[in-house]
Amino acid sequence: MAQPHPAVLMFVSHRHVERQVLEHLWERGYDDITIAQGRIAARLGEHGSRLTELAEAAQVTKQTAGYLVDQLERAGYVERRPDPTDARARLVCLSDRGRAVQREARTVERRIAREWSRHLGAERYGELRTMLAELREITDPWWEGREA
Amino acid sequence: MAQPHPAVLMFVSHRHVERQVLEHLWERGYDDITIAQGRIAARLGEHGSRLTELAEAAQVTKQTAGYLVDQLERAGYVERRPDPTDARARLVCLSDRGRAVQREARTVERRIAREWSRHLGAERYGELRTMLAELREITDPWWEGREA
DNA sequence: ACTTTATGGTCAGATAGGCTGACGATGTTG
DNA sequence: CAACATCGTCAGCCTATCTGACCATAAAGT
Numbered sequence: 247m248a249q250p251h252p253a254v255l256m257f258v259s260h261r262h263v264e265r266q267v268l269e270h271l272w273e274r275g276y277d278d279i280t281i282a283q284g285r286i287a288a289r290l291g292e293h294g295s296r297l298t299e300l301a302e303a304a305q306v307t308k309q310t311a312g313y314l315v316d317q318l319e320r321a322g323y324v325e326r327r328p329d330p331t332d333a334r335a336r337l338v339c340l341s342d343r344g345r346a347v348q349r350e351a352r353t354v355e356r357r358i359a360r361e362w363s364r365h366l367g368a369e370r371y372g373e374l375r376t377m378l379a380e381l382r383e384i385t386d387p388w389w390e391g392r393e394a
Numbered sequence: 395m396a397q398p399h400p401a402v403l404m405f406v407s408h409r410h411v412e413r414q415v416l417e418h419l420w421e422r423g424y425d426d427i428t429i430a431q432g433r434i435a436a437r438l439g440e441h442g443s444r445l446t447e448l449a450e451a452a453q454v455t456k457q458t459a460g461y462l463v464d465q466l467e468r469a470g471y472v473e474r475r476p477d478p479t480d481a482r483a484r485l486v487c488l489s490d491r492g493r494a495v496q497r498e499a500r501t502v503e504r505r506i507a508r509e510w511s512r513h514l515g516a517e518r519y520g521e522l523r524t525m526l527a528e529l530r531e532i533t534d535p536w537w538e539g540r541e542a
Numbered sequence: 543a544c545t546t547t548a549t550g551g552t553c554a555g556a557t558a559g560g561c562t563g564a565c566g567a568t569g570t571t572g
Numbered sequence: 573c574a575a576c577a578t579c580g581t582c583a584g585c586c587t588a589t590c591t592g593a594c595c596a597t598a599a600a601g602t
Contacts, residue, residue, distance in 0.1 A: 249523065251411070251507065252522060252523050252526050253407060253411035253506075254436075255527060255529070255530055256407055256408040258534045259401060259404055259530065259534075260408060262401075263401035263533075280587075280588085282589090288402075296550070297550070297551065306589070307589075307591085308551070310588065329550090332549090332598075334549070335549090335551080335597090358399075359399065362400070362532075366525055366528060366529070373518070373521065375397065377514055378407070380513065381403070381510060381514070382403055384510075384513055385406055385407040385410035386406045386407075386410070430559060430560090445580060445581095446578080446579065446580080455562085456580070456581090457560085457561075457581080458561075461559075477579095480569075481567080481568055481569085482568045482578070482580070483568090483578085
């Protein structure tokens with residue numbers, strides 16, 4: 247039988263990571279977070295991000311992003327502050343609670359990265375990361391080479 | 395700045411492929427297909443698949459899979475036939491129309507595979523596929539090494 | 543200055559896609 | 573043949589997502 251398309255395999259592994267992170271957070275008591283919220287929260291920059299940026303990064307409409315940020319705000323993970331450089335815009339920033347969750351999530355991600363590295367071998371794992379980054383150049387509609 | 399976790403990069407590339415396939419199908423007049431339906435249809439075996447199998451492969455509940463198969467059936471892409479070996483079960487099979495769509499989808503997938511291969515180099519692309527397949531062993535909850 | 547056009551965000555409404563739980567029918571096992 | 577497992581459906585619910593319309597502010601053109 248034909249091997250599945252690489253994209254399908256990516257789907258499987260990506261899903262696995264999302265699940266692991268989410269389940270870890272639930273265990274730690276952050277049991278109100280959903281995958282969709284997580285996808286938004288994971289893309290928050292250190293100094294806050296605009297809604298439109300988040301929407302693009304997570305590949306959803308700004309309405310959807312707004313809806314999810316509402317929830318995250320109500321749950322106390324983020325807050326909206328006025329953007330000093332543009333009166334139309336607002337910056338979505340992590341609260342302390344939000345930062346705590348992000349740390350937890352990063353912990354799981356690192357653990358999985360180690361597992362993958364062990365499974366493939368460190369060198370091949372490095373190659374995998376490099377190739378995925380290169381692929382992004384031709385698959386990410388918002389790719390610019392470097393972030394703002 | 396830190397490089398994103400490989401899983402995030404996988405998300406981007408996987409999404410890209412889904413989008414490309416879907417848009418191609420829409421252009422070809424199959425404009426009633428959705429991503430979720432596609433995820434189910436893409437996992438249909440040559441001789442039909444049971445609902446439960448489909449659900450597992452697409453990582454959704456059997457209820458959800460049933461809901462999507464209903465739609466595919468109404469649109470004429472698949473049909474349900476009794477499973478000769480088990481009166482409880484039914485086999486979801488592609489119709490001729492469904493097979494035509496699958497061919498279109500495969501065409502796009504092959505095109506993208508060629509693009510990736512060109513971008514990374516044939517040898518590295520092969521390595522990528524190998525590594526993704528290996529990763530599956532530790533990330534796919536339904537992995538068994540070989541299909542039924 | 544003053545239009546015009548672009549951008550950031552929200553509101554309203556619709557729908558798809560996903561879940562849990564319960565259930566009927568058939569298979570399987572002791 | 574009784575007990576338990578599996579296949580699929582029904583019913584009800586909720587979240588995530590979209591499109592379209594809209595307001596406020598900013599930027600660009602004249």
